[in-house]
Amino acid sequence: MLSLLASAGDAPIQWAELGLKPGIDLGFFTLRYYSLAYLGGIVLGYWHLTRMIKAPGAPMAARHAEDLFFYCTLGIILGGRLGYAMFYDPSLFTSFDGDGFVSWGLLRLWDGGMSFHGGLMGVLVAIAWVSRSGGLSFLRVCDYIAVNVPFGMFFGRMANFINGELWGRPTDVPWAMVFPTDPLQVGRHPSQLYEAALEGAILIVILLLLFWKTRARYRPGLLVGVFTAGIALGRFTVEFFRQPDAQLTEFARDTGLSMGQWLTIPLILLGIFVTVRALMKPPIGKTTVPPPEPEPA
Structure with a gap:
């Protein structure tokens, strides 16, 4: 990459010359990096969650982490796919022209198309289910899950880049x-890498430092608030460089913002509200001792 950048001069870099492939050819099956990204993010997130709950102040036990691993995985896959179909490509509900064993477009996850907002809703439903059935604090469980989500975001955006999909707007x-x-074959922003940095790498560093180096875990809502505001701000920013989906280009032109940005604005406001609310309340485990009453005269 660096050598290509140094030798490119005024000419844009040819993605095809990077030697990237969409997956690992096993002969009878191609293991796609997009699938590996989801798997890697979920497994790494689960592993880190098991380390987190061993630290003081954990709101759950190991059995709850196992339940969250299962139900959040379902929430990511089902919510992400349904969200993409609802917000970005409704034709997937009625498309049955895919090749191979599965023809229904909605089920062809290997063709790409997952919505962050849909996946987020799926995860929230999963957390609510596990919290309710286990008698856990929903907000505190969200804090612990939020720390681990950027792992999957980073891997997913890197997989988008490796696949050569979801590229950015034309640029020089x-x-x-x-x-x-790209039908135009022009130089474009590698917006997948921007997203990997803003929605993944930077948030990973921020949230890990908050959890392990501060007492943020004792302020219910602080970690999930920082995550929500951070990832939403990252997505809102990247959308200025990312090419809108083909079927939503006119929508972005007419409204001034892309569909992703409109869906992100409520998350930014919600994240800021939850963060401020968490900071205004005293941390758990500490009680405020009232001042002694004055002695009677």
């Missing part, structure tokens, strides 16, 4: 890239 910046699937 030195790191502009030409993607093979």
